[in-house]
Amino acid sequence: xxxxxxxxxxxxxxxxxxxxxxxxxxxxxxxxxxxxxxxxxxxxxxxxxxxxxxxxxxxxxxxxxxxxxxxxxxxxxxxxxxxxxxxxxxxxxxxxxxxxxxxxxxxxxxxxxxxxxxxxxxxxxxxxxxxxxxxxxxxxxxxxxxxxxxxxxxxxxxxxxxxxxxxxxxxxxxxxxxxxxxxxxxxxxxxxxxxxxxxxxxxxxxxxxxxxxxxxxxxxxx
Amino acid sequence: xxxxxxxxxxxxxxxxxxxxxxxxxxxxxxxxxxxxxxxxxxxxxxxxxxxxxxxxxxxxxxxxxxxxxxxxxxxxxxxxxxxxxxxxxxxxxxxxxxxxxxxxxxxxxxxxxxxxxxxxxxxxxxxxxxxxxxxxxxxxxxxxxxxxxxxxxxxxxxxxxxxxxxxxxxxxxxxxxxxxxxxxxxxxxxxxxxxxxxxxxxxxxxx
Amino acid sequence: xxxxxxxxxxxxxxxxxxxxxxxxxxxxxxxxxxxxxxxxxxxxxxxxxxxxxxxxxxxxxxxxxxxxxxxxxxxxxxxxxxxxxxxxxxxxxxxxxxxxxxxxxxxxxxxxxxxxxxxxxxxxxxxxxxxxxxxxxxxxxxxxxxxxxxxxxxxxxxxxxxxxxxxxxxxxxxxxxxxxxxxxxxxxxxxxxxxxxxxxxxxxxxxxxxxxxxxxxxxxxxxxxxxxxxxxxxxxxxxxxxxxxxxxxxxxxxxxxxxxxxxxxxxxxxxxxxxxxxxxxxxxxxxxxxxxxxxxxxxxxxxxxxxxxxxxxxxxxxxxxxxxxxxxxxxxxxxxxxxxxxxxxxxxxxxxxxxxxxxxxxxxxxxxxxxxxxxxxxxxxxxxxx
Numbered sequence: 001x002x003x004x005x006x007x008x009x010x011x012x013x014x015x016x017x018x019x020x021x022x023x024x025x026x027x028x029x030x031x032x033x034x035x036x037x038x039x040x041x042x043x044x045x046x047x048x049x050x051x052x053x054x055x056x057x058x059x060x061x062x063x064x065x066x067x068x069x070x071x072x073x074x075x076x077x078x079x080x081x082x083x084x085x086x087x088x089x090x091x092x093x094x095x096x097x098x099x100x101x102x103x104x105x106x107x108x109x110x111x112x113x114x115x116x117x118x119x120x121x122x123x124x125x126x127x128x129x130x131x132x133x134x135x136x137x138x139x140x141x142x143x144x145x146x147x148x149x150x151x152x153x154x155x156x157x158x159x160x161x162x163x164x165x166x167x168x169x170x171x172x173x174x175x176x177x178x179x180x181x182x183x184x185x186x187x188x189x190x191x192x193x194x195x196x197x198x199x200x201x202x203x204x205x206x207x208x209x210x211x212x213x214x215x216x217x218x219x220x221x222x
Numbered sequence: 223x224x225x226x227x228x229x230x231x232x233x234x235x236x237x238x239x240x241x242x243x244x245x246x247x248x249x250x251x252x253x254x255x256x257x258x259x260x261x262x263x264x265x266x267x268x269x270x271x272x273x274x275x276x277x278x279x280x281x282x283x284x285x286x287x288x289x290x291x292x293x294x295x296x297x298x299x300x301x302x303x304x305x306x307x308x309x310x311x312x313x314x315x316x317x318x319x320x321x322x323x324x325x326x327x328x329x330x331x332x333x334x335x336x337x338x339x340x341x342x343x344x345x346x347x348x349x350x351x352x353x354x355x356x357x358x359x360x361x362x363x364x365x366x367x368x369x370x371x372x373x374x375x376x377x378x379x380x381x382x383x384x385x386x387x388x389x390x391x392x393x394x395x396x397x398x399x400x401x402x403x404x405x406x407x408x409x410x411x412x413x414x415x416x417x418x419x420x421x422x423x424x425x426x427x428x429x
Numbered sequence: 430x431x432x433x434x435x436x437x438x439x440x441x442x443x444x445x446x447x448x449x450x451x452x453x454x455x456x457x458x459x460x461x462x463x464x465x466x467x468x469x470x471x472x473x474x475x476x477x478x479x480x481x482x483x484x485x486x487x488x489x490x491x492x493x494x495x496x497x498x499x500x501x502x503x504x505x506x507x508x509x510x511x512x513x514x515x516x517x518x519x520x521x522x523x524x525x526x527x528x529x530x531x532x533x534x535x536x537x538x539x540x541x542x543x544x545x546x547x548x549x550x551x552x553x554x555x556x557x558x559x560x561x562x563x564x565x566x567x568x569x570x571x572x573x574x575x576x577x578x579x580x581x582x583x584x585x586x587x588x589x590x591x592x593x594x595x596x597x598x599x600x601x602x603x604x605x606x607x608x609x610x611x612x613x614x615x616x617x618x619x620x621x622x623x624x625x626x627x628x629x630x631x632x633x634x635x636x637x638x639x640x641x642x643x644x645x646x647x648x649x650x651x652x653x654x655x656x657x658x659x660x661x662x663x664x665x666x667x668x669x670x671x672x673x674x675x676x677x678x679x680x681x682x683x684x685x686x687x688x689x690x691x692x693x694x695x696x697x698x699x700x701x702x703x704x705x706x707x708x709x710x711x712x713x714x715x716x717x718x719x720x721x722x723x724x725x726x727x728x729x730x731x732x733x734x735x736x737x738x739x740x741x742x743x744x745x746x747x748x749x750x751x752x753x754x755x756x757x758x759x760x761x762x763x764x765x766x767x768x769x770x771x772x773x774x775x776x777x778x779x780x781x782x783x784x785x786x787x788x789x790x791x792x793x794x795x796x797x798x799x800x801x802x803x804x805x806x807x808x809x810x811x812x813x814x815x
Contacts, residue, residue: 027746027765028534057659061749061777063762106749106762106777110659110673113680116749141662141782167488167814168343169307171406176342177496183342184410189334189422197340261461263468264490264811265515265597275579290463308468308489311460337509338492340500362597 001114004032007054014051015043023120033104033118038133041121042159045138048107048117056107056117059139063106064149066126066179069099099126101155105135105142123155128175134160152177245384252296252322253284253379256372259295260288261315263302266329269362270301278365283372292318297375299368300354303331303338304345306411310403316352317400322392324379326371327354330361337361350415352401453481456796460489464567464800467810471787471799478795483788490814498774503529503604503741506774511598513776514812516556519548519589520754522602527683528750528761529604533743535736541606542685543726547619548589548601549752550715550722554626555582556755557708561637564705564804568646574637581629584622591615604741606732616723623719630716634709647701651790651802654699661785665757666707667806670696677753684752689721704805742769749777756780756807776815780808 008020018040025032036044048056071094078091101123108115123130134157136142146157147166154175157163165172174181187193190201231241262270274280274288289295292315304312316325327348330336335346348354355378358371382390391397401419404411459470468489474482494513498506510525511518523545530537537545562578586596592611593599601608611619637643653663655671668675676693678686694710696703743765751760757779764773783806790806791799 025746027532027744027748029531029746029748031748059662060664060751060758061760061762061775063773063775065764065773104762106760110675113675118749139662140657140660141785143661144781144785165488167491169406169488171408173408174342176493181342183340184414186346186410186414188415189346189420260463265512267467268515268597271575272579272583275583276576277580277583290461292461303490303492305489305491307491308460311489315461337512338494338497340497341493342496343488343491343493364596 001109001112001117002053004034007048007117008034010051010054011044011047014047015040018044020044031116031118033120035120035122038121041119041133042135042138045105045119045135048119049138055109055111056115057139058108058110058115059105059135059141060108060116061104061106062135062142062145062149063104064153064155064177065102065104066153066177067097067099067102068126068179070097071095072097100124101126101130101132101153103132103146103149103155105139107139126178128154129156130154131156131158133158134163136160151175154178248384249380249382253376255284256297256324256375256379257287257289257295258285258297258299259292259315259319260290261298261300263300263304263308264331266301266331266362269365270299270328270368273365273368278369280369280372283369283376285372292316293320295319296322297324297326299326299328300332300348301328303329303336304348305341305343306345307343307406309345309348309351309411310405312348313351313401313403317403321399322382322390323399324355324375325352326356326358326368326375328358328368328371329363330359333357333359345411350420351404353419451476458799459486464563464804466563466803466808467813469803469808469810469813471803473796473799475796478797480791480794480796480799483791483799485784485787487784487810487813490810492815494776494815495774499770499772502769503743503771504738506771507602508598508600510776511600512811513778513815514754514756514759514780514809515597516559516809517552517755518597518599519545519552519601520752520759522600523549524750524752524754524759525761526602526604527752528748528763529743531750532746532748532763532765533604533736533741535605536733537606538730538733539685539727540610540729541731541733543722544607544611544731545602546684546686546689547719547722547726548592550718551585551588551619553715553755554712555585557712558582558633560708560804560807561633561705564801565637565643567800567804568643574633577629577633577636581626588615588619588622591618603732603736603738605736606730608732610731616726619719620723623716623723626716627713630709630712638705638709643705644702646798646801647705647805649698649700650794650798651701651805652699653786653790657786657789658699662782663757663786664779665753665755665783665807666711667704667757667783669693670703670707671699672696677751677758681751686718688725689718691715691717701801701805708807740769742767747773751777754779756809756812757783776812778812778815780806780810780812781815784808784813 004022011020012018019037021035023033023035048054074093075090076093077088079086080089103121105119107117121132123132132155134146146160149155150163151165151167152175187200188204193201226241234241327333332348335344338344356371356375358367360367453474453476456473456475458473460468470486472484473480494509497509510521513521558578558581562575565574566572589599590596592615593601653671655673658668658671672695674695691714694707696707745765745767747764749760749762751758759779760777762775763771766772790802
């Protein structure tokens with residue numbers, strides 16, 4: 001497989017106006033990815049699928065990811081005047097990144113037997129009904145997986161032939177896989193609650209703060 | 223079996239005369255020909271099929287004929303995780319079974335939600351909506367455990383009385399044999415449990 | 430759009446003229462159904478007996494495995510992967526262990542790799558045998574081929590039980606190797622089973638695949654073209670039945686598969702009979718791999734000693750690892766933020782994606798063919814719904 005830089009150059013030549021950013025993967029797996037802009041994503045995807053050298057005809061996996069608002073701390077070396085002498089001092093800067101929803105596609109080429117090429121698309125914010133272009137017209141395998149992303153995350157895919165809930169029932173209104181989803185409270189019967197379950201079960205049992213979480217629990221009341 | 227002394231009974235049997243009662247005969251027929259409903263949800267269903275297969279033969283206990291239609295079955299083995307999406311269907315199937323009917327809750331998921339308890343779609347036990355007769359712990363329980371549960375159910379059927387004050391539940395006209403089907407709500411099933419069926423015990427904790 | 434997703438067809442498809450005017454009959458097949466594929470529902474619109482529209486409905490076994498994966502540690506998710514495709518717990522474990530090893534850059538010792546391959550191929554054997562049994566009982570064979578298949582499956586499950594402690598939910602792989610070592614006696618028993626398996630396969634194939642009813646019910650039914658299969662992301666024996674030569678064991682060369690000589694069977698027509706033949710032929714190739722792997726297995730450690738078990742925190746990054754599971758391509762996509770739990774834990778389920786083209790395969794066939802086609806797709810609801 002060609003390097004990501006080479007593929008990026010080809011794609012930017014073929015689709016004028018496309019902005020592709022290479023997101024480096026810091027871990028040992030070295031699977032770096034492309035970040036596509038939402039307007040030209042469909043055109044870039046079509047190019048990746050149809051170009052004879054690349055021929056990424058197989059979309060293996062479509063994943064939706066929920067990123068909450070994050071602050072990233074960076075240590076930067078800054079020249080400062082300390083006691084009259086100019087020194088290099090570490091300054092910690094905070095960068096606030098607002099939250100967004102992201103969809104990651106893993107592409108393989110069956111013809112050339114290589115891959116994976118990872119492409120991503122991001123929404124502008126985390127509001128419900130955040131739109132993204134659907135890549136189902138390009139790769140049919142995205143059909144059910146994009147429906148699942150809609151069901152569990154609330155991302156709306158423009159151009160999807162049949163966008164409705166797939167795993168939860170139709171009357172369900174929440175998007176359960178989001179990080180801020182709170183599950184319904186049916187913890188009324190818990191024989192041996194502990195840790196997180198104990199917190200949820202305490203609402204249904206009378207609280208005995210000196211006993212809950214204690215080591216000695218006997219079955220016979222006195 | 224009142225009125226006949228056991229010694230007299232075995233003496234008569236040695237002479238070739240077999241004495242029994244209506245209740246014993248009725249229960250004997252029922253317990254040795256239980257027809258399970260072919261109803262498997264998840265992994266426990268595979269162990270249920272393995273129990274019905276040739277190694278751990280369920281047929282020798284009478285449970286050979288797995289009926290696909292609930293109208294012809296008298297045992298529902300709830301094998302596998304019960305999800306909230308599937309729960310109304312399970313209650314409907316239970317309602318369609320004719321009396322006398324029994325439920326075996328197989329596996330940790332059907333008893334109380336199991337390893338998937340902390341789930342937005344997992345019903346924490348099928349006994350929230352329908353009454354259960356035998357519980358089988360395990361994940362998945364071995365086929366021998368299902369056979370043991372089957373024998374426990376046979377013992378329970380054997381002990382059901384046909385008359386008197388403590389007669390079997392299905393013979394009492396005021397006992398419901400159909401239970402309300404939960405509806406899909408916006409966040410959860412509505413209602414989240416059936417209070418007439420689901421009466422969890424309170425555990426006393428002492429220091 | 431209605432909740433079932435079915436819309437009225439205005440005209441019959443070309444080539445099918447209906448002399449009688451009528452409505453389409455909407456039937457919901459499932460979730461309680463005599464065929465043993467789990468809680469799966471199909472909303473079918475029928476014109477007499479011919480299928481005009483088919484929409485699969487699932488989610489009846491959605492156990493939010495991915496959310497649990499985010500709340501549990503990396504090792505804590507390993508028992509949950511057993512319960513994804515509950516027939517093939519060993520390959521599920523391997524796919525997850527492979528993904529975490531890619532994420533954290535962990536090496537696996539030789540003996541562990543051999544053990545992994547042996548167990549994966551044994552899993553493939555019992556999965557394909559059970560599939561043929563289930564498909565035949567869907568067709569109305571009333572469980573007899575299933576008894577034969579389960580007889581062999583029980584032998585393999587005995588091996589799994591004596592090695593890992595559990596018949597089905599083995600929880601056997603660890604990051605950097607395996608959990609328990611296999612004794613020489615276990616390897617001898619495995620060798621015995623592998624030596625006797627071809628005789629069972631001969632008998633099974635003769636009974637099933639040369640049966641006149643099976644042939645007439647499965648040939649030319651549910652044809653899948655290669656282009657549609659590639660575009661729809663189909664993997665596994667279904668893809669190879671359509672003639673596409675893509676087996677992840679040969680393409681990704683993971684584990685020590687490149688050391689073994691085995692062939693990849695390919696189909697010519699892409700119909701249901703080819704899919705059945707794929708499974709039968711793959712069983713034979715698995716026997717070939719096992720015959721080479723079992724004598725060659727070296728001594729040595731079974732787990733990488735440098736891997737921390739407690740406080741296992743892979744570096745920040747992401748990885749996608751995949752293997753050739755018996756049902757298709759099983760992949761795990763993990764995003765790590767440096768903590769003990771994954772930030773995003775995603776399962777790429779082969780059965781879920783293989784269902785994308787179920788409607789295309791069933792259109793124009795009768796209701797009876799729908800069950801046969803569904804059986805040949807080989808779905809497990811634990812994987813479809815996760």
